[in-house]
Amino acid sequence: MASAGATTAFEATVTALAGRQGRTIALLVLDGVGGYRTAHRASELAMARTPNLDELAATSALGLHDPVRRGITPGSGAGHLGLFGYDPLRYRVGRGTFTAAGLGVELAEGDVVARANICTLSEDGTIADRRAGRMSTEEAIEVCDLVNEQSFGDVQVRLVVEMGHRALLLLRGAGLSPDIADTDPQRTDVPPLAPAPLSEAGVLAAETVGTVLARCRNVLAHRKSGNFLLLRGFDTRRELPPFPERYQVRAAALATYPMYRGITRLLGFETHHVRNLETAVQALPELVRDGVEFVYVHVETPDLAGEDGDFEAKKTAIEAVDALVPAIRASGVEVLAVTGDHATPAHLSAHSWHPVPVLVHGGTAPADGIAAFDEVSCRQGSLGRFPAYELMPQLLAAAGRLAKFDGQRHGS
Structure with missing residues (x-):
């Protein structure tokens, strides 16, 4: 079986520091949620009515991530690998796998x-x-x-x-x-x-x-x-370093579309098929009670609308997710991240290179005091702009799951 990439010193260090008992983490991925303001109107996320996400943003750390690197338009596989802490330029896996x-x-x-x-x-x-x-x-x-x-x-x-x-x-x-x-x-x-x-x-x-x-x-x-x-x-057949071993967490995935269950299955998640976001949210409390420490929840609908060039449908899809945010917060999850794997602006009807909004709430994540979740607001947040593969260490840190680094060697 072919290996998809090699571990870097940064990755080895994060793995060595991981393993502390800490808070439960949920990563809510709105596929294709990103967009950008044009000369004529704001993005779908900015135009959507999202009172729950905006309220959450006020007590969260905000920022923007580049799924691969600045200027590179990602596929969904590469975008997700970045979110899970695997640099897509090093871990190259085709969509077919x-x-x-x-x-x-x-x-x-x-x-x-x-x-x-x-x-x-x-x-x-x-x-x-x-x-x-x-x-x-x-x-x-x-x-x-x-x-x-x-x-x-x-x-x-x-x-x-x-x-x-x-x-x-x-x-x-x-x-x-x-x-x-x-x-x-x-x-x-x-x-x-x-x-x-x-x-x-x-x-x-x-x-x-x-x-x-x-x-x-x-x-x-x-x-x-x-x-x-x-x-x-x-x-062809590929091998990836298992996520649970890399971060010392029990991880579960809730996704409707097979491809996203495939990514997490290759990474060693406990993978669950759900009919839609509502059933995913209903499953969250039981997973938390059962000892799952990291839960990934995937929502495909914003990306579908974006690819169809339907601005209003993408807004509606985002608003449907917003309505379920209170239930997610009440599920027992202690650190919640909300983001996307890439941008899919409806006026392009395709994935794009634009940076993606990200929100991290709970644990030791700062409260930026910015009461809106959109591209412009996230640009002002304390997380700044960073490559997506740096998100996981920040989630682990907010959850108290990374030990202190004293300069010791951890391999390369």
């Missing part, structure tokens, strides 16, 4: 996986809709079944539905490598990209993917919507 873990697909050594979007091509071969109108999971199963009926010689090819238009492409056979460029150009009105090898090792897999896509074009030609695949995040 996370999706496979979330779906419970066991990868053998040498398997190649990729995230697949079931998309719609126009008659001229250009991309009309990258998500096929956000087709239902049931319709996606029909599409995948048509492809899975095909034979591809010595390479086993399997499409597994994730949710809605999302699926996993699995290639299994000798001599395969994940060194393949994405075929998803991440925009419409252009043709899909060709599956190009990134090295000599990737030639066979790229040729196989080319054959798969050509076959897809044929067997799905009768469909006006959902008639092709866009692929990204090629990777």
